[in-house]
Amino acid sequence: MDNLILKLYSQPGTVFTISEIAQLLPGVSDESLRDKLYYFSKTGKLKRLRHGIYAKEGYNPFELANRIYTPSYISLETVLVGAGVVFQYYETIFLMSYLSRHMEVDGRRIQYRQLKSEILINTAGIEQKEGYFTASVERAFLDAIYVYKNYHFDNLGVLDWDKVADLKKIYRSKALEKRSTAYYKIYQEEYGKH
Secondary structure, three states, X not given: OHHHHHHHHHOOOOEEEHHHHXXXXXXXXXXXXXHHHHHHHHOOOOEEEEOOEXXXXXXXXXXXXXXXXXXXXXXXHHHHHHHOOOOOOOOOEEEEEOOOEEEEXXXXXXXXXXXXXXXXXXXXXXXXXXXXXXXXXXXHHHHHHHHOOOOOOOOHHHOOHHHHHHHHHHHOOHHHHHHHHHHHHHHHHHHOOO
């Protein structure tokens, strides 16, 4: 039975769905697997975070957020604050996904914002980290101006505007195009770039 724990703790990831765990133990019945997971969560060897989602101690919260709804990726304020584009700190983990949801899991607030599927599945500007997907700062900026009509950015100088120009094509949105142009003008005025 401890074989499962050894297998999970030897994996680089920190959060697992029940189907991912089942793949590590071929031939184990669903009932037996559920019993093992229940036992390990009761004895503190695994954390049951949500129905069908388990984690190691000290799991990565970005990995959790990315596993709850798939496809999804870390974006918006979570990336923008980390890159210094926005100075206001947010405890919430923000993601783009195929639906909009707010939730709290294990004391962490998670917010998903809906994106059209053809934009969501386009991997341009999406990076794979260990166990989760995250937007580049330019993709997070474009996601923000896509979902928010009017947004205050503290430091537009961090953005690579050539990357912004390349990435904005995937949104196919005239409104986003206008907003992007308006923010670029603000950037030019603030930083004397022409």
